[in-house]
């Protein structure tokens with residue numbers, strides 16, 4: 310029997326328990342032995358749970374899992390970065406393999422935990438940390454051995470995609486749809502991490518570092534969220550036969566790389582426009598494999614639980630590559646030169662602002678109440694400098710990259 314210590318029994322933890330229970334027969338047949346959840350660590354032991362567990366499985370002290378030598382795999386699905394870091398480090402040091410869905414944790418301690426697992430000869434796997442249920446990390450880890458990966462881009466946050474889809478398709482209001490996304494278990498404990506783009510940024514940091522085989526840190530990524538989009542923007546962008554997606558992209562250039570998370574305007578007939586609700590999509594390009602596209606549920610109890618358990622199966626079957634998958638290339642960040650065409654709306658249309666945008670505009674969409682323009686191809690940095698020189702506050706503008 311393979312014994313698991315599960316940390317966290319919220320949306321994802323519950324999904325893990327439910328799938329294991331339902332698929333135990335098939336799992337045992339494949340692995341040759343049962344996979345058993347021996348102990349579950351939670352924050353509040355008195356909380357009523359929606360799953361049935363054997364008696365005395367729930368514990369409130371991590372030491373009970375750490376010091377149980379029968380537990381060889383720890384699944385970490387809490388929403389706590391600091392505690393989970395302590396727990397994961399201790400588990401790896403004890404020679405236990407770790408599977409996590411916690412992208413904030415992976416992003417923050419990626420290099421350290423990857424090399425610790427390597428040093429201890431155990432697995433540190435995080436398939437569910439990017440793209441919910443989509444198998445993306447495992448294929449990417451395989452392709453970095455066989456290819457130079459030059460570009461990785463994707464819709465990486467289910468909550469944002471759900472909000473944008475319902476705003477564009479049903480004309481619903483931003484805050485109403487955000488509440489629905491929370492009720493459906495898609496959003497983070499603090500949904501600001503979703504709508505302000507940090508969750509996408511963390512996932513991109515993971516994908517980008519694996520893809521380019523060097524560190525793409527959180528601080529190396531340009532970030533704009535979707536939290537400032539208004540129904541005015543939705544109307545303007547719909548008139549362009551387009552929609553908006555929050556897209557993260559890391560692209561290799563001749564001299565360095567760009568890394569960005571930006572609301573992105575895509576034509577209604579494009580691939581990304583067809584990715585709706587809480588679905589995610591990731592595309593990467595390798596010099597041998599060409600372009601690969603991955604699509605599936607980006608969040609939620611069962612898809613994420615499924616991704617977690619795929620990692621557990623890989624450990625149980627001895628399929629996973631234990632060596633540290635991260636490379637040590639020194640990368641040059643060229644974000645200050647990143648250029649595109651943009652949509653820019655400022656919630657102020659005084660003469661001074663209208664005039665100062667003339668130089669960067671290709672087309673003016675509106676000058677009533679809000680000024681909205683489409684820029685010519687221009688460095689994002691130049692636009693941001695213009696915005697700050699005009700004294701425009703963060704919540705007074707919305708910017709989106711236009712993808713051809």
Ligand SMILES: NC(=O)C1=CN([C@@H]2O[C@H](COP(=O)(O)OP(=O)(O)OC[C@H]3O[C@@H](n4cnc5c(N)ncnc54)[C@H](OP(=O)(O)O)[C@@H]3O)[C@@H](O)[C@H]2O)C=CC1
Pocket residue numbers: 316317318319320321322350351352353354356386387388389392393410411412413437438441494495496497498607608609610613
């Ligand atoms: N929800 C989703 O669709 C996805 C989530 N993720 C990630 O998976 C992780 C879990 O998400 P989710 O299940 O939605 O979160 P929830 O908030 O639903 O559940 C968190 C669980 O962790 C427990 N917990 C929190 N802090 C501690 C702690 N310090 N020690 C022990 N247990 C703790 C909570 O205990 P208690 O129940 O007692 O409060 C709860 O059971 C997060 O890192 C999230 O980013 C990744 C992909 C998709």
Ligand SMILES: N[C@@H](CC=O)C(=O)O
Pocket residue numbers: 438440441465466467468469495496497503508607608609
């Ligand atoms: N809050 C996240 C959950 C999955 O990673 C999202 O909405 O994508």
